[in-house]
Structure formats: C-alpha cells, structure tokens
Amino acid sequence: MAAGYLLKEANFIDRPLSDDEMWSAFAYLFSSKSVNDTSYKFGFLKAIIDNLYNTDSKLILTFDQLFAKFTEIYWNLVLKHHIRQKNPGKLNRQSELEKALIYGKEKYGILEDIPFESLINDMQIDICHKVKMKCKENVVGALYADLGGLFYSFSKSGEWIQINPRMYEFVCKHKVAIEKLNYYEWAKFLEKVNEDSAVDHLLSKIDESTMRTRSSLAYYRDILFEEFENKCFYCGKPVTKRSVEVDHFIPWSFIKDDQIWNFVLACPECNNRKRDKLAQVDFLNKISDRNEILIERDHSSEADSARRIKMIYDWAKKNGYNEIWTPKKTTV
Ligand SMILES: [Zn+2]
Known part of the structure; x- marks a missing residue:
C-alpha cells in the first residue's frame, strides 16, 4: 500500500485484531520505514486524537473538524515559532501547508504572535478551508496506508473519516502513550529539517502549539x-x-x-x-x-x-x- 496518498477513498480492514497487531500498526507508522516529506502525518494523527470524543455515534469525523484542529496546531508552530515542516533545501521550498498559512496571515494582515483562536471566525474558517484543500489530498490516504488500513475508512470527496471501532477502543485506552510517541517522532522529523536555533526547546514548542488556550467559561x-x-x-x-x-x-x-x-x-x-x-x-x-x-x-x-x-x-x-x-x- 505504498502509494496510499493516491487513494481517493478506502475502507478499514474489518476483521478481529489483537492488541499486538494494533501496536505494530503504530510501531510501523513511528518507524523509519514510514517515509515523510512533510510532518503532516503527525499533525493529522494529533488532530484525530484531539477529536476522539467529538465523533458521532458511527465514529465519523468530518474533514472540517479535523482540519480545524490541524490548522490550529500548525499556526503556532509555523508562524510563531518558525519551525519548518518540510526540508527547505537549497531552493527554500515550502510545504503546501506553510504556503496556506502564510497566505492567510498576509491576506488578513495578521501579526506574528496572534494565537489562532483569537482570529475572528470568518478568518479562521477561510484559513482552515485553504489548509484543508491543500493538505487533504496527501495526508488522509498516507496515514491510512501507514497504519495498514486498520485505523479508518475515508472518502476525500465526502470529506470524512470513519474510525474502525476496534481501533477506536484501543486508541482511547492508550491515548496518552500514542500521543507521546507521536510527539517524539514529530520532534525527530522537525530536528532533521530545521536549523538548530529553530528547534531549541522543540518538544515544549510542539506541546504548547497543540494546546488550545482555554476559552472563557x-x-x-x-x-x-x-x-x-x-x-x-x-x-x-x-x-x-x-x-x-x-x-x-x-x-x-x-x-x-x-x-x-x-x-x-x-x-x-x-x-x-x-x-x-x-x-x-x-x-x-x-x-x-x-x-x-x-x-x-x-x-x-x-x-x-x-x-x-x-x-x-x-x-x-x-x-x-x-x-x-x-x-x-x-x-x-
Ligand atoms: Zn464544594
């Protein structure tokens, strides 16, 4: 299933799974065999984990729910901390994600340090939409394939994923551990593609960026x-x-x-x-x-x-x- 990102839709493999099999699916994702040109997979998995309790009764999450979280996470990492999400190389290449965020920032004349949740609603929706359109093509199928087709079904045209109930239970039970493994591998990837100074205190920057400022209660x-x-x-x-x-x-x-x-x-x-x-x-x-x-x-x-x-x-x-x-x- 190497070219997972090319899939337009796919179903999760529906059969009984042991805990060992589910752990090895994640072990593969977090191993060097899973190839990453950008950090999207880590961000997308984090967006799913943060939305675990927002599914409907069929365990469906929409792309709008997922990419709202995804955009929020990356907003701070990219714009505030200037951490690259793709190896810029000699040509200073940017990922589509970085382009979409910078587009939003420039379109609305937003200052560097404004947290995403402080932007007015229309701006948030516009920027999330842009990020979704740019990123959904690659990441949804790629993460699907890297988890052996076990974690979710998806449809790019319907813009949803549906989590496999067996995996849902497993991920909820081991949420904290999976989240930490994801952070660790994400940080390793970012260290590879960034200058040293950008990645000082890297883990705390990732942690802080994924942490929504608590809203007024x-x-x-x-x-x-x-x-x-x-x-x-x-x-x-x-x-x-x-x-x-x-x-x-x-x-x-x-x-x-x-x-x-x-x-x-x-x-x-x-x-x-x-x-x-x-x-x-x-x-x-x-x-x-x-x-x-x-x-x-x-x-x-x-x-x-x-x-x-x-x-x-x-x-x-x-x-x-x-x-x-x-x-x-x-x-x-
Ligand atoms: Zn009391």
Whole structure:
C-alpha cells in the first residue's frame, strides 16, 4: 500500500485484531520505514486524537473538524515559532501547508504572535478551508496506508473519516502513550529539517502549539447556573454566580476540549482541591444523569459525546488518572 496518498477513498480492514497487531500498526507508522516529506502525518494523527470524543455515534469525523484542529496546531508552530515542516533545501521550498498559512496571515494582515483562536471566525474558517484543500489530498490516504488500513475508512470527496471501532477502543485506552510517541517522532522529523536555533526547546514548542488556550467559561457558567442547581456539584455548599467556578469534570489535561457536557459548577475550595484528578464514581453517575437533561433541553449538540462520559472516565483511569478525589464533606 505504498502509494496510499493516491487513494481517493478506502475502507478499514474489518476483521478481529489483537492488541499486538494494533501496536505494530503504530510501531510501523513511528518507524523509519514510514517515509515523510512533510510532518503532516503527525499533525493529522494529533488532530484525530484531539477529536476522539467529538465523533458521532458511527465514529465519523468530518474533514472540517479535523482540519480545524490541524490548522490550529500548525499556526503556532509555523508562524510563531518558525519551525519548518518540510526540508527547505537549497531552493527554500515550502510545504503546501506553510504556503496556506502564510497566505492567510498576509491576506488578513495578521501579526506574528496572534494565537489562532483569537482570529475572528470568518478568518479562521477561510484559513482552515485553504489548509484543508491543500493538505487533504496527501495526508488522509498516507496515514491510512501507514497504519495498514486498520485505523479508518475515508472518502476525500465526502470529506470524512470513519474510525474502525476496534481501533477506536484501543486508541482511547492508550491515548496518552500514542500521543507521546507521536510527539517524539514529530520532534525527530522537525530536528532533521530545521536549523538548530529553530528547534531549541522543540518538544515544549510542539506541546504548547497543540494546546488550545482555554476559552472563557462564563458562557457555560451562566447556562449551568441558571438552569441547574446553584450549589457546588461536589460538596453541595450554596454558591453565588460570582463565587462559583466552572470545573472540568474529566480533567482538562486529558480531554483538552471545552464542552458543556464535561462542565460542572464547583465552589472554589472543591475546584482547587480536585485539580487534575477524577472525582469518585458517585459523581460520574450524577453528571451522567445531568447530561441527559442537558441533551433533552438541547444544550448539548454533542449528544453522542455527552453519552460517552462514562467511557471517557474509564479511559482517563487507564491513561494514568488513577488518583480519585472525594470532597471533604458532601451533601449529595
Ligand atoms: Zn464544594
């Protein structure tokens, strides 16, 4: 399957898979046998990983979802840190991705250091569209082939991928490890194609570039406060709109996304003590019931993701989030 990038569409291989087989698919992708002219495969895999919980019930992700993340990741790496994503050689060649980002920056007269999420919506959409049109041709089929046709089906004309349910489960279980392997190989590639000075502190630059600045949570606070209880989700203490804090029920560091189905209102004390931990399982049941009401009242367009919170909790545990927090006193 050498010329994967030429495929217009393909289906994942549908047969039972052992964990060993799934690990070897990733081992191949991260080996020197997988050839890279650009860093796209690493960026695209990262975009899929960051969208794992945004699939619909058939595990479909659209190119628009994926390339929005992809563009955001590269915006900082390319424009802020000036890290090349392709060997420039003597002719100072740029990848199509770099051209598309520079096009967007120049078209809108954007300054170097403005983070992608601060651009107004229309600019973001335009730039993502440009990146998608330039990059989808090569990367979607190439990553498909490098993972042995096991990870997803895709259609370039339909602009979607559909993740193999067997691989989905596996990747969710080993998300943190796969993400770290991806970073490591991505960094190795970038060291090869960049000048020394560009790649100082490379791993932290990649990490920072893939980390969305947390958005303002006031919008979610208001919905939850007005429609649900004005008590701390954990200890039951009464809270006011001014004193209440918005807590990511599944830690933000694991989920890296702001979705209403993962938010609860907490008093500052509980929020501060819970930090990066999971809450005990009673609270998982409580948020799960709450999410059903959210869906009913139409506050969560992501019903499939909202219903997956119990699975995500379990995956977080398997990925090293095994310290379980309990509030001091509870009146639940
Ligand atoms: Zn509390």
